[in-house]
Amino acid sequence: MLEIKSLTKSYGDVLALDHFSLELKKGEVLGLLGPNGAGKTTLISILAGSLRDFTGGVSFLGKDLFSDRSLKNRMGIVPQDMAFYEELNAADNLLFWGGLYDVPRADLKKRAAEILEMVELSGRSKEPVKNFSGGMKRRLNTAIGLLHKPDLLLLDEPTVGIDVQAKVSILDLIRKVGAAGTGVIFTTHQLAEVEDTCSRIAIMDRGRILAQGTLVELIRLVGEKDIVEITGEFAAAAFSEALVDLDGDGVELLSASDNQAALAVSDTDRIPKILDRLFRRKLAVTDLKIKTPNLEAVFLKLTGRSLRD
Numbered sequence: 624m625l626e627i628k629s630l631t632k633s634y635g636d637v638l639a640l641d642h643f644s645l646e647l648k649k650g651e652v653l654g655l656l657g658p659n660g661a662g663k664t665t666l667i668s669i670l671a672g673s674l675r676d677f678t679g680g681v682s683f684l685g686k687d688l689f690s691d692r693s694l695k696n697r698m699g700i701v702p703q704d705m706a707f708y709e710e711l712n713a714a715d716n717l718l719f720w721g722g723l724y725d726v727p728r729a730d731l732k733k734r735a736a737e738i739l740e741m742v743e744l745s746g747r748s749k750e751p752v753k754n755f756s757g758g759m760k761r762r763l764n765t766a767i768g769l770l771h772k773p774d775l776l777l778l779d780e781p782t783v784g785i786d787v788q789a790k791v792s793i794l795d796l797i798r799k800v801g802a803a804g805t806g807v808i809f810t811t812h813q814l815a816e817v818e819d820t821c822s823r824i825a826i827m828d829r830g831r832i833l834a835q836g837t838l839v840e841l842i843r844l845v846g847e848k849d850i851v852e853i854t855g856e857f858a859a860a861a862f863s864e865a866l867v868d869l870d871g872d873g874v875e876l877l878s879a880s881d882n883q884a885a886l887a888v889s890d891t892d893r894i895p896k897i898l899d900r901l902f903r904r905k906l907a908v909t910d911l912k913i914k915t916p917n918l919e920a921v922f923l924k925l926t927g928r929s930l931r932d
């Protein structure tokens with residue numbers, strides 16, 4: 624239902640999207656995982672129609688998104704920065720924002736009540752939004768995106784800055800929306816969120832998709848290997864150099880930053896060799912963890928960086 628073809632967007636010298644292509648089917652929930660500056664908000668802004676001067680195309684429900692204005696009403700956008708009238712209550716905010724879409728006036732009130740129920744804000748719908756917690760505001764923000772029953776919901780970092788319980792409730796809501804047949808794309812930095820919520824995951828960095836698939840498919844990219852995370856006192860370059868002759872011998876360096884590195888090993892019997900190389904160069908190791916391959920390892924392998932950087 625959505626086909627993004629080779630979107631490219633620069634801000635001056637910064638290439639924010641670099642021939643970005645992606646497809647989404649009806650009812651799919653896609654998690655778009657990328658570090659700061661990967662181009663996530665740029666992508667959502669282009670789809671929302673709020674950015675110009677880009678190349679590439681988007682087909683949505685079989686039509687060209689940028690030439691058919693009626694398609695905008697089939698899409699719900701939940702932006703990274705929330706926008707409400709803080710003095711108005713939740714119900715009135717919904718009525719106001721709903722008025723901007725082509726929701727018939729008569730249906731709007733009923734729909735607002737339904738959607739407040741769905742995001743579990745019915746009990747607080749008469750209170751000014753300025754009294755709401757961060758999590759409640761996020762839910763209202765999401766409600767606005769869903770008010771006109773879109774075929775596609777786009778959420779930009781919907782779980783940033785809210786507590787764990789509020790996150791769980793937003794992710795539950797995303798799952799519910801997908802199960803009801805609405806396509807969903809949500810962006811995040813959080814690996815655990817995409818692991819638990821999405822039918823498909825796309826990893827992006829520097830304006831491009833590096834890999835996509837189900838969690839199991841992505842983890843296969845790392846192969847049948849164990850992940851070794853090493854913490855200590857060392858410079859990134861010294862760490863890489865110390866292990867250079869083990870490269871290819873069942874040891875793959877996934878990432879090395881100062882005092883922290885990750886390796887993929889074909890067998891844990893490689894660990895003594897690794898430690899030996901580090902000790903010989905007087906690189907101190909304070910902690911070593913062995914993990915089975917996970918999405919974090921996939922991300923490290925593809926980008927050479929940790930998402931927490």
Ligand SMILES: Nc1ncnc2c1ncn2[C@@H]1O[C@H](COP(=O)(O)OP(=O)(O)OP(=O)(O)O)[C@@H](O)[C@H]1O
Pocket residue numbers: 634637638639657658659660661662663664665666
């Ligand atoms: N208005 C702008 N003017 C200049 N550069 C911009 C502008 N907006 C974004 N950029 C740059 O484009 C790149 C992509 O930014 P974007 O906001 O799309 O990333 P993001 O993945 O949403 O990051 P974050 O996780 O921090 O929200 C970054 O290098 C950013 O600095």
Ligand SMILES: [Mg+2]
Pocket residue numbers: 663664665703779780
């Ligand atoms: Mg962003």
